[in-house]
Amino acid sequence: MQQALTLYSYWRSSAAYRVRIGLNLKGLDYAIVPVHLVRDGGQQHAPAYAALNPQELVPTLCDGERVLTQSLAILEYLEETRPQPALLPAAAGDRARVRALAQLVACDIHPLNNLRVLQFFDQEWHVPQSERDDWILHWMRMGFSALETALAGTAQTGRFCHGDAPGLADCCLVPQLYNARRFRLDLDPFPTLRRIEAACLALPAFDAARPENQPDAA
The missing domain is CATH 1.20.1050.10 (Glutathione S-transferase Yfyf (Class Pi); Chain A, domain 2)
Structure with a gap:
């Protein structure tokens, strides 16, 4: 059984936007947890989020217990773990x-x-x-x-x-x-x-x- 996917995202972050597209192209269900990058001095700097992502950036993707950061690394991970439909060509x-x-x-x-x-x-x-x-x-x-x-x-x-x-x-x-x-x-x-x-x-x-x-x- 596939683990649940949770995406920590900010609506206007282009890095989070990339990952949302990739998840959607692969037809994956995921929950979004908003992290407002400006409100409250930047919610990405809150201790609980910093413990999840030490860079204090979005996106962060949780695949069950696995925590992934950096948008391109996340997209490559999705490609390797959920290879179809593919985001990369064969050759x-x-x-x-x-x-x-x-x-x-x-x-x-x-x-x-x-x-x-x-x-x-x-x-x-x-x-x-x-x-x-x-x-x-x-x-x-x-x-x-x-x-x-x-x-x-x-x-x-x-x-x-x-x-x-x-x-x-x-x-x-x-x-x-x-x-x-x-x-x-x-x-x-x-x-x-x-x-x-x-x-x-x-x-x-x-x-x-x-x-x-x-x-x-x-």
Whole structure:
């Protein structure tokens, strides 16, 4: 019998959003425990949650007694323990491509506009809002430019980031585009990204994972 899955999530966290998409694509039942990243000084810093996730970040996924952190590690774990439907293609070279696309977003774009980075700029260095916005938009624009080129320049890109079934890279792309709109990045230069996003959001698994559809949405 499969153990119950519990996801500690914040409605607007792009990392938690990735995992919600992955869980939905695999058709898995899970309970959401909201962790508000701003309220009460940030509920992720509460001792009980810090004991669960020492980084004091979301998401955290509990699979029975097993506690998992870091969104890409969680998605890879789900792929290994619940392999169908697959988030990664069968061939090693194709898997490497999909992982590279996912990491471009999760490791190179997202950390530079993460909430704790922006809070540090504000609270410790007192960086003006306009300069913080310039920082965010610069790194998003640079990352999306590389991603657009990578996706538009190969026949391996299909309806989705890799072929005609959604996978790991799409789980990362869609939340980052949501973030980009929050910060008013001009997405006109990225037609391939927008086309793939539209195909993703037409699917129930992606729609159910949207921030506005979460139980803790403000």
